[in-house]
Amino acid sequence: MTTDILKIADKTFKSRLFTGTGKFSSPQHMQEAIIASESELVTVALKRVDIENESDDMLLHLNHSKINLLPNTSGVRTAKEAVFAAELAREALQTNWVKLEIHPDPKYLLPDPIETLKAAEELVKLGFVVMPYIHADPVLCKRLEDVGTQCVMPLGAPIGSNKGIKTLEFLEIIIEQSNVPVIVDAGIGAPSHAAFAMELGADAVLVNTAIAVSQHPVDMAIAFKMAVEAGRMAYNAKLAPVKKHAEASSPLTSFLNDLN
Amino acid sequence: MSFKNTFETYDWATLENEIYKVTPKDVENVLRKDKIELEDFKKLISPAAKPYLEAMAQRSNAITKKRFGNTIQMYIPMYLSNECQNICTYCGFSMDNGIRRKTLSDIEILKEVQHIKNLGYDHILLVTGEANKTVGVSYLKHAIELIRSQFSNISIEVQPLDQKDYETLIESGLYAVLVYQETYHKATYKTHHPKGRKSNFDYRLDTPDRLGKAGIHKIGLGALFGLEDWRVDSFYTALHLKYLQKTYWKTKYSISFPRLRPHQGGLAPKVEMTDADLVQLICAYRLLDEDVELSLSTRESELFRNHAIHLGITSISAESKTNPGGYSVEPQSLEQFEISDERSTEEIRQMIQSQGYDVVWKDWSKDYITTH
Numbered sequence: 001m002t003t004d005i006l007k008i009a010d011k012t013f014k015s016r017l018f019t020g021t022g023k024f025s026s027p028q029h030m031q032e033a034i035i036a037s038e039s040e041l042v043t044v045a046l047k048r049v050d051i052e053n054e055s056d057d058m059l060l061h062l063n064h065s066k067i068n069l070l071p072n073t074s075g076v077r078t079a080k081e082a083v084f085a086a087e088l089a090r091e092a093l094q095t096n097w098v099k100l101e102i103h104p105d106p107k108y109l110l111p112d113p114i115e116t117l118k119a120a121e122e123l124v125k126l127g128f129v130v131m132p133y134i135h136a137d138p139v140l141c142k143r144l145e146d147v148g149t150q151c152v153m154p155l156g157a158p159i160g161s162n163k164g165i166k167t168l169e170f171l172e173i174i175i176e177q178s179n180v181p182v183i184v185d186a187g188i189g190a191p192s193h194a195a196f197a198m199e200l201g202a203d204a205v206l207v208n209t210a211i212a213v214s215q216h217p218v219d220m221a222i223a224f225k226m227a228v229e230a231g232r233m234a235y236n237a238k239l240a241p242v243k244k245h246a247e248a249s250s251p252l253t254s255f256l257n258d259l260n
Numbered sequence: 261m262s263f264k265n266t267f268e269t270y271d272w273a274t275l276e277n278e279i280y281k282v283t284p285k286d287v288e289n290v291l292r293k294d295k296i297e298l299e300d301f302k303k304l305i306s307p308a309a310k311p312y313l314e315a316m317a318q319r320s321n322a323i324t325k326k327r328f329g330n331t332i333q334m335y336i337p338m339y340l341s342n343e344c345q346n347i348c349t350y351c352g353f354s355m356d357n358g359i360r361r362k363t364l365s366d367i368e369i370l371k372e373v374q375h376i377k378n379l380g381y382d383h384i385l386l387v388t389g390e391a392n393k394t395v396g397v398s399y400l401k402h403a404i405e406l407i408r409s410q411f412s413n414i415s416i417e418v419q420p421l422d423q424k425d426y427e428t429l430i431e432s433g434l435y436a437v438l439v440y441q442e443t444y445h446k447a448t449y450k451t452h453h454p455k456g457r458k459s460n461f462d463y464r465l466d467t468p469d470r471l472g473k474a475g476i477h478k479i480g481l482g483a484l485f486g487l488e489d490w491r492v493d494s495f496y497t498a499l500h501l502k503y504l505q506k507t508y509w510k511t512k513y514s515i516s517f518p519r520l521r522p523h524q525g526g527l528a529p530k531v532e533m534t535d536a537d538l539v540q541l542i543c544a545y546r547l548l549d550e551d552v553e554l555s556l557s558t559r560e561s562e563l564f565r566n567h568a569i570h571l572g573i574t575s576i577s578a579e580s581k582t583n584p585g586g587y588s589v590e591p592q593s594l595e596q597f598e599i600s601d602e603r604s605t606e607e608i609r610q611m612i613q614s615q616g617y618d619v620v621w622k623d624w625s626k627d628y629i630t631t632h
Contacts, residue, residue: 022329022331023328023329023330023331024329024330024331024618025329025330025331025616025617025618026330026613026618027618045623046625047412047622047623047624047625047628048620048622048623049622050382050412050622075624075625075628076628077510081628084627085625085627085628088625088627104509104510105509105510106510106511106512106551107505107509107512107551108551160326160327161326162326209326209329212329212330213325213326213329213330
């Protein structure tokens with residue numbers, strides 16, 4: 001197999017499974033699951049950690065050589081607040097990477113495209129590696145690419161819903177058109193969903209709830225790791241085309257044979 | 261337009277009749293549905309739903325885990341004052357109750373805060389009676405600013421205020437406001453609130469609208485169980501919730517479940533709500549709304565709270581004192597009501613963790629509050 005490394009900005013990733021830190025039953029379980037997943041990029045909500053406290057339980061459990069922290073701005077409602085949060089995270093966590101999440105709707109946590117684009121533009125100018133969480137909107141993805149985001153993170157289904165890839169038609173267009181890595185974020189509830197996203201050509205997936213809320217988070221983390229690897233391998237190996245139409249025995253053109 | 265317009269299209273007696281005539285078949289039909297609506301909620305809180313409690317609890321547990329994960333948010337109340345110009349028949353702070361009145365000074369507030377911080381809390385709920393001259397907007401603003409640097413998340417449960425006052429407090433760092441209607445039965449409301457500004461039912465009813473317009477992050481709703489039929493009051497609360505969610509879509513909501521507790525000069529509940537009733541109601545809310553926060557205070561017993569965290573509850577308090585200065589300044593002063601679960605914060609933490617949940621102390625950043 002050829003080496004298949006994902007590159008985002010200045011970092012390379014062997015694992016195409018990104019994970020989150022919410023909803024686990026304890027920091028220990030979170031740590032075990034993340035390590036088992038072999039994920040190298042782990043998002044953490046700035047609002048959940050005490051950045052002034054060196055012995056913050058969550059941060060202590062994420063202190064691992066293979067884990068890159070990806071602070072997210074969950075909780076902010078506007079571009080202005082997001083930029084502020086990102087700057088706070090950069091200073092406190094010593095990383096210029098940020099997962100830009102602006103969902104003013106606290107119920108379905110759906111991203112605000114207008115504020116996200118505004119914040120992304122500003123954050124890129126401020127030197128951030130911006131990973132924006134957005135609707136599966138192909139035009140918005142191109143607009144974000146234009147302002148300099150290093151990837152796009154369209155959703156598969158509402159966050160935490162575990163419903164799978166419900167935005168298929170739009171994800172296919174995004175993957176076809178994108179010049180930056182496409183990471184399917186939100187909605188992935190089962191390893192089969194993750195494998196499917198990878199088969200489509202997504203560059204990576206981000207999974208949190210499905211692992212954290214599972215009865216056996218470590219096993220589920222491994223299952224996702226394997227599914228992401230399988231999906232990627234299948235994508236690289238080129239899937240056999242799906243036959244969408246029956247092949248008739250040339251009733252329309254067989255007369256050509258008679259003409260000879 | 262405000263909730264009052266919606267509220268007035270409903271009639272208490274009609275609702276009561278509808279809820280009490282629900283059949284087991286109706287309940288079964290609701291439980292087959294994926295999406296539970298307000299009409300379905302009516303069925304789930306009916307007496308006919310009682311035999312389906314386990315099924316409701318299982319479903320509530322699963323939905324709650326999906327949305328909130330294996331976590332329970334912790335918060336603690338801090339009473340700033342027991343001064344009050346209202347007469348409320350059920351409340352220890354009622355103006356006609358001959359207790360010594362106290363409002364905390366800056367030094368006392370900071371002393372209480374020190375005690376609370378040592379317990380580990382990062383989300384605090386400030387509580388007062390209604391004494392607009394001494395504990396008005398400027399006092400509250402000052403108190404929030406005084407403690408802001410020490411808490412990630414500050415809520416208040418105080419008298420209803422005007423929209424501009426809420427805007428002022430939000431700018432000072434206020435995250436959430438809890439304002440319970442007590443009862444949606446207008447006549448009963450009048451009986452229990454005969455005197456003071458609180459006797460204005462309509463002003464209280466439209467308080468969440470004013471909060472929504474002010475751009476608050478979270479609004480807490482509830483009815484005080486014991487004043488009237490809890491089923492009808494809960495239907496109105498759910499109606500209020502759904503109205504607010506549609507109107508102020510950027511705001512988050514929480515529901516609390518206060519049952520009347522004994523206190524000096526106390527009132528016996530008119531309508532009793534049993535433990536099983538409360539379980540039914542908690543589960544019904546969760547089935548109606550996957551995302552609403554459900555909060556349970558130390559009014560409830562140890563046993564009940566130990567189990568409630570599996571039923572849909574997402575946030576709880578511990579070791580609460582319901583008197584101003586109760587933590588360290590003046591532990592012996594008269595409380596608003598007696599709490600039931602008297603375990604320490606540490607004991608509650610252990611109880612939660614032993615049941616496979618992580619305790620969340622911090623889920624907000626004080627830096628996220630800016631003007632909108």
